[in-house]
Amino acid sequence: xxxxxESIVKKYGNLQVVHGIxxxxxxxEFVVLVGPSGxxxxxxxxxxxxxxxxxxxxxxxxxxxxxxxxxxxRDVAMVFQNYALYPHLNVADNIAFGLKxxxxxKQSIEASIKEVSGIxxxxxxxxxxxxxxxxxxxxxxxMGRAIVxxxxxxLFDEPLSNLDAKLRTQMRAEIKRLHNRLGVTSIYVTHDQVxxxxxxxxxxxxxxxxxxxxxxxxxxxxxxxxxxxxSFLGAPPMNQIAAVVAQxxxxxxxxxxxxxxxxxxxxxxxxxxxxxxxVGVRPEFAEPVNVVSPGVVPLEIDLIETLGSEALLxxxxxxxxxxxxxxxxxxxxxLQDVKGFKIPRELIRVFDAASGxxxxxxxxxx
Ligand SMILES: Nc1ncnc2c1ncn2[C@@H]1O[C@H](COP(=O)(O)OP(=O)(O)O)[C@@H](O)[C@H]1O
Ligand SMILES: [Mg+2]
Numbered sequence: 283x284x285x286x287x288e289s290i291v292k293k294y295g296n297l298q299v300v301h302g303i304x305x306x307x308x309x310x311e312f313v314v315l316v317g318p319s320g321x322x323x324x325x326x327x328x329x330x331x332x333x334x335x336x337x338x339x340x341x342x343x344x345x346x347x348x349x350x351x352x353x354x355x356r357d358v359a360m361v362f363q364n365y366a367l368y369p370h371l372n373v374a375d376n377i378a379f380g381l382k383x384x385x386x387x388k389q390s391i392e393a394s395i396k397e398v399s400g401i402x403x404x405x406x407x408x409x410x411x412x413x414x415x416x417x418x419x420x421x422x423x424x425m426g427r428a429i430v431x432x433x434x435x436x437l438f439d440e441p442l443s444n445l446d447a448k449l450r451t452q453m454r455a456e457i458k459r460l461h462n463r464l465g466v467t468s469i470y471v472t473h474d475q476v477x478x479x480x481x482x483x484x485x486x487x488x489x490x491x492x493x494x495x496x497x498x499x500x501x502x503x504x505x506x507x508x509x510x511x512x513s514f515l516g517a518p519p520m521n522q523i524a525a526v527v528a529q530x531x532x533x534x535x536x537x538x539x540x541x542x543x544x545x546x547x548x549x550x551x552x553x554x555x556x557x558x559x560x561v562g563v564r565p566e567f568a569e570p571v572n573v574v575s576p577g578v579v580p581l582e583i584d585l586i587e588t589l590g591s592e593a594l595l596x597x598x599x600x601x602x603x604x605x606x607x608x609x610x611x612x613x614x615x616x617l618q619d620v621k622g623f624k625i626p627r628e629l630i631r632v633f634d635a636a637s638g639x640x641x642x643x644x645x646x647x648x
Contacts, residue, residue: 283344283357283434283467284309285330290339292325292491300325301491302339307435310465312458316478317488317514323471326488327437330469331360344434356435359428363440365420367412367427373399374408377426384431394430401460402426418449425457429464438470442477454480475515479503487511503564505631505645509638512562512631518594518605521568523561524635525600527554533627536561538600541579544627550641551632560638562631563623565607570595570620578622586617593617 285307292300300322307313315323328334330341332353341348348356359380367376374395381391399405402422412420421441428436441457442450458481461468472478478485479499487494487502487510494514495507506512512520525536527545534551535542536559543561545551551559574580581604585596588610595606595617608617632641 284342285435285467285469286340286342287326287330288340288342290326290329290341291337292322292329292334293337298337299491300329303493305486305493305496307467307469310467312461312468312470312481312483313486314470314472314478314482314484315486315488316472316475317494319473321488322491323473323488324439327360327439327469327471330435331358331437332356333360357433358435358437359431359433360437360439361421361424361428361441363443365412365424365444367420367423369412372409372411373404373415373423373426376412376423377404377430379427380431398426398430401429401463402456416449417445418453421445421453422456425460429460434467436466436468436470438468440472441470443472443474450477457481476517479515485515487514489514505640506562507640509560509562509633512633516564518565518607520631521563521565521599521602521604522633523563523600523602523604525559525561527551527557527559529553529555536630536632543579543625543630544577545632546627546630546644548632548641548643550634550643558635559641560633560635562633563604563625564629564631565594565605567629568604568606568623568625570606570608570617571622571624572616572619574622578624580622581620583618583620586614588614595620 287303287305290303303326317323325334329336336349343356377395377398378391381394399408404422442453454477470481482499484496485499485502486496489510495502495511502511502515509522523538525538528535528537533547534545536545571578581597581599583595583597587594591610593608593610595608597604606623631644
């Protein structure tokens with residue numbers, strides 16, 4: 283079922299916190315709203331669920347305008363960060379709660395509990411109370427309660443944020459498998475860009491009550507529309523170097539601190555000598571080198587963080603922190619001896635310094 287948001291605005295009194303959001307979520311799509319804390323993700327989700335009134339704009343689910351429809355009649359199911367389970371009910375009754383309210387037959391309720399607890403690996407725990415379950419199991423019960431209702435849309439609000447790192451990774455994969463299996467249209471809110479990258483068919487990056495960019499995860503990773511998205515997605519995020527455009531014999535270059543770096547052949551850089559730009563360099567795309575030669579930007583490594591197969595090399599470029607992600611297979615002592623980096627010009631991203639917007643012509647797949 284599709285969900286459509288048109289110019290959705292939310293005000294609390296005089297304070298506007300969502301400034302007119304347009305979004306179309308397609309049938310069976312898994313869309314993730316991601317952004318820093320306080321940017322309006324939960325408010326947007328709660329307006330879709332009917333838990334918050336929509337101040338302005340139109341919400342459509344499955345072709346029907348929902349602005350004035352009560353939450354229970356919207357056919358959506360929401361999963362919260364804090365699980366919101368009934369502590370006095372066991373797992374089976376928690377899962378069945380919505381069905382009992384709907385007065386489904388005992389037989390059909392039992393069949394649903396059996397099926398859903400099977401899918402979620404809860405069959406052995408049906409008699410337990412929530413207090414006797416682990417965090418991951420509780421979150422699964424909360425999902426079970428949403429699934430049995432067979433809603434048109436699943437809404438998730440940071441469902442994994444209360445879990446420890448290992449469990450979070452595990453549950454993330456489970457949610458993705460569940461979606462592949464059930465194919466229910468899903469809107470998922472998180473502040474965690476890794477969750478967004480791994481779960482989403484499309485990511486919606488939000489900032490301060492507005493949408494910064496919408497696109498497939500790798501599209502946003504490779505072609506961020508602006509410096510905000512560039513600095514939000516990716517771990518570590520894209521390095522940003524303030525620079526000025528100059529021209530060389532074989533095309534435009536970025537100049538900073540007496541260094542120059544070949545830039546992609548973009549229209550906006552032709553004859554744009556002196557234009558102030560931000561040069562975006564993904565930590566994964568900068569190649570550490572041990573010899574400074576022409577085309578190499580020199581730097582001094584001041585910290586190496588080893589992660590196993592990879593290491594993060596920290597340094598400063600143009601007075602800003604600069605991080606590279608390097609393979610450890612070549613040996614840590616080689617990394618300790620890194621003297622600079624180079625990068626193919628087509629892997630560099632260029633932003634306008636004043637607006638932060640990506641220069642046009644960079645939205646080609648790399
Ligand atoms: N009931 C409320 N009254 C006033 N302001 C609110 C209320 N709920 C949320 N806000 C404000 O709206 C903004 C967006 O909040 P929220 O949607 O919860 O952000 P997020 O989920 O992205 O962290 C925040 O600035 C928050 O303080
Ligand atoms: Mg929130």
